[in-house]
Amino acid sequence: MAALTARAIRDDVAAGRVSAVEVCRDAIARIEASNPSLNSFLLVDAEGALERARKVDARRAAGETPGPLAGVPIAIKDNLCVRGMKTTAASKILATYVPPYDATVIERLEAAGVVIVGKTNCDEFAMGSSNENSAFGPVHNPWALSRTPGGSSGGSAAAVAAAQVPLALGSDTGGSIRQPASFCGVVGLKPTYGRVSRYGLLAFASSLDQIGPIARTVEDAALTLTAMAGPDRADATSSHESLPDLAAALTGDVKGLRVGVPRTFVTEGVDAGVKAAFDAALAVLQESGATLVDVELPHAPYGVPAYYLVCTAEASSNLARYDGVKYGYRSPASADGLQAMYTHSRSEGFGAEVKRRIMLGTYVLSAGYYDAFYLKAQQVRTLLRRDYDRAFAHADVIATPTSPIPPFGLGEKADDPLQMYLADIFTVSANLAGLPAISVPGGFVTRDGARLPVGFQLTGRPFDEATVLRAADAYQRVTVWPTVAPGELR
Amino acid sequence: MSALTIADVERIAALAHLDLTADEKTQFARQLAEILDYAQQLQTVDTDGVAATAHLHTDAGTERDDAPRPSLTPQQAVANAPDAAVESGLFRVPRVMGG
Numbered sequence: 001m002a003a004l005t006a007r008a009i010r011d012d013v014a015a016g017r018v019s020a021v022e023v024c025r026d027a028i029a030r031i032e033a034s035n036p037s038l039n040s041f042l043l044v045d046a047e048g049a050l051e052r053a054r055k056v057d058a059r060r061a062a063g064e065t066p067g068p069l070a071g072v073p074i075a076i077k078d079n080l081c082v083r084g085m086k087t088t089a090a091s092k093i094l095a096t097y098v099p100p101y102d103a104t105v106i107e108r109l110e111a112a113g114v115v116i117v118g119k120t121n122c123d124e125f126a127m128g129s130s131n132e133n134s135a136f137g138p139v140h141n142p143w144a145l146s147r148t149p150g151g152s153s154g155g156s157a158a159a160v161a162a163a164q165v166p167l168a169l170g171s172d173t174g175g176s177i178r179q180p181a182s183f184c185g186v187v188g189l190k191p192t193y194g195r196v197s198r199y200g201l202l203a204f205a206s207s208l209d210q211i212g213p214i215a216r217t218v219e220d221a222a223l224t225l226t227a228m229a230g231p232d233r234a235d236a237t238s239s240h241e242s243l244p245d246l247a248a249a250l251t252g253d254v255k256g257l258r259v260g261v262p263r264t265f266v267t268e269g270v271d272a273g274v275k276a277a278f279d280a281a282l283a284v285l286q287e288s289g290a291t292l293v294d295v296e297l298p299h300a301p302y303g304v305p306a307y308y309l310v311c312t313a314e315a316s317s318n319l320a321r322y323d324g325v326k327y328g329y330r331s332p333a334s335a336d337g338l339q340a341m342y343t344h345s346r347s348e349g350f351g352a353e354v355k356r357r358i359m360l361g362t363y364v365l366s367a368g369y370y371d372a373f374y375l376k377a378q379q380v381r382t383l384l385r386r387d388y389d390r391a392f393a394h395a396d397v398i399a400t401p402t403s404p405i406p407p408f409g410l411g412e413k414a415d416d417p418l419q420m421y422l423a424d425i426f427t428v429s430a431n432l433a434g435l436p437a438i439s440v441p442g443g444f445v446t447r448d449g450a451r452l453p454v455g456f457q458l459t460g461r462p463f464d465e466a467t468v469l470r471a472a473d474a475y476q477r478v479t480v481w482p483t484v485a486p487g488e489l490r
Numbered sequence: 491m492s493a494l495t496i497a498d499v500e501r502i503a504a505l506a507h508l509d510l511t512a513d514e515k516t517q518f519a520r521q522l523a524e525i526l527d528y529a530q531q532l533q534t535v536d537t538d539g540v541a542a543t544a545h546l547h548t549d550a551g552t553e554r555d556d557a558p559r560p561s562l563t564p565q566q567a568v569a570n571a572p573d574a575a576v577e578s579g580l581f582r583v584p585r586v587m588g589g
Contacts, residue, residue, distance in 0.1 A: 096570075100562055100566040100567070193546045193547055194546070194547045207544065207546065241547075302531065302535060305528060305529040305531060305532050308525065320507075323507070324572060325583055326568075326570070326571050328572075330572035336584070337584050337585055337586070338583055338585070339507075341583065341584050343507045346506075346507050346508055347509040347510070355510070356521060356522070359499070359506060360522055362505050363502050363522065363526075372533070375542055376533070376535075377529075377532060378543050378544060379540040379541070379542050379543075380532055380535055380537065381542070382540050382541055382542065383535065383540060418521070418524050432543075433546075434546035434547055462546075462547055463547075
């Protein structure tokens with residue numbers, strides 16, 4: 001049943017064809033069967049999930065209208081607070097943290113009827129593109145276990161691709177929803193910055209972070225966004241911009257839609273198989289009636305350096321709160337005084353990539369380097385936003401591959417941070433400019449005998465998720481790439 | 491090529507309250523120099539008179555009522571703190587003076 005879509009489960013539960021408890025038991029059985037080989041879940045709350053499922057069934061039995069996600073099992077990335085459920089951000093420094101409150105998205109999705117089954121593995125504090133930075137071991141790609149599921153929301157994407165659950169939440173600071181969705185052959189949506197409240201998301205880079213769904217269909221992603229979007233008094237950056245009826249927007253019709261293609265940007269460094277899949281995806285949209293138009297994003301090639309200066313600067317500030325005082329790990333060396341407690345707790349609690357980013361961020365914010373690095377990156381961010389404004393005068397969405405490369409081997413890039421960062425080239429721009437972007441399954445390449453998914457990315461105007469979702473849904477309707485990895489691998 | 495000395499790395503680590511091992515210092519000196527060197531390409535972009543983008547799409551004038559609302563109790567607030575005095579709702583830290 002977990003191989004069904006969220007929409008199908010919701011319909012079945014609402015009509016009484018199946019109970020939320022049955023759906024939940026099925027999901028838990030699937031997770032228990034495949035988690036030893038995937039390591040996608042850090043915590044499975046079987047008992048709590050069944051209790052929550054019983055409540056969904058009880059509300060239906062009492063004649064209440066079932067919510068739009070009634071009885072749908074969902075996995076939550078472990079950097080999102082769920083009250084009473086251990087939330088570690090895949091870091092040793094938060095290994096024992098139990099949030100006393102729910103993130104706003106959790107409250108809203110539970111009101112819509114979801115059944116939370118557990119917390120998914122990720123890169124530590126969402127910093128990484130391979131899930132290898134988790135303090136609790138990497139996640140394995142369900143399509144090829146020796147390869148990365150992508151990151152940082154690798155556990156969420158793998159859980160959906162392996163049909164452990166039909167739906168998961170991720171967070172996306174520079175591609176952390178879309179790139180793992182691409183690597184695992186599922187749908188990942190990063191909403192417009194401000195569309196979804198960040199309250200209860202453990203902050204990495206506050207001007208870039210956004211929470212979004214990972215699902216197997218664009219329709220499920222739209223349902224989930226509808227249930228969790230909207231202003232929140234607990235997040236001053238959440239927007240009052242109204243969300244159109246997304247279900248009505250998914251017409252399957254892209255006639256006359258202008259799809260912008262930044263051809264000079266999508267050239268160098270793109271894997272030949274990825275490029276071929278991208279060209280084929282564009283042809284599909286064109287055959288469906290969309291018009292391809294050339295657009296220029298002259299500052300997009302500067303996205304990676306600008307992104308890694310801005311995000312590390314913000315991270316160095318956000319992660320200052322982990323000091324052994326209020327929550328998390330405290331070093332036994334703390335007997336040497338307060339300063340020693342801060343330093344030892346942080347040095348023993350953070351992993352290598354988190355330390356590297358805190359160091360880089362501290363450096364670029366320090367006296368003498370602020371103007372040359374941090375301020376310069378923020379100015380380039382402005383130029384990139386202007387590039388998009390100009391491009392969206394001629395195009396309704398902009399298409400690129402999600403990642404320039406297919407899923408790579410675990411360990412392959414682990415010792416070379418810069419090479420890892422460079423592979424974020426197509427995802428970071430949407431975060432820097434605050435735009436909505438989706439990765440939808442866009443074909444396969446074969447490497448070493450393994451069939452590996454390739455994602456197709458569509459980016460839209462601010463707050464125009466409706467057009468992004470319409471185009472992605474229209475593409476998915478006519479392509480139907482498989483979104484569940486073959487089970488024999490598990 | 492930006493050069494980053496071990497002394498530079500130690501200075502940044504001290505600002506960030508991190509105590510690095512000798513191996514980490516060597517590794518970070520090399521990796522951070524490599525990343526900063528790569529980031530130098532931003533210097534080729536003409537940004538004269540371009541305003542910085544620090545945040546996006548924020549609605550102006552979002553206000554809330556200045557009214558009390560339910561919040562965590564002191565006990566809940568310190569429940570995750572190491573060595574907290576939970577009953578009294580207090581954090582506990584090592585000595586501050588003379589450390």
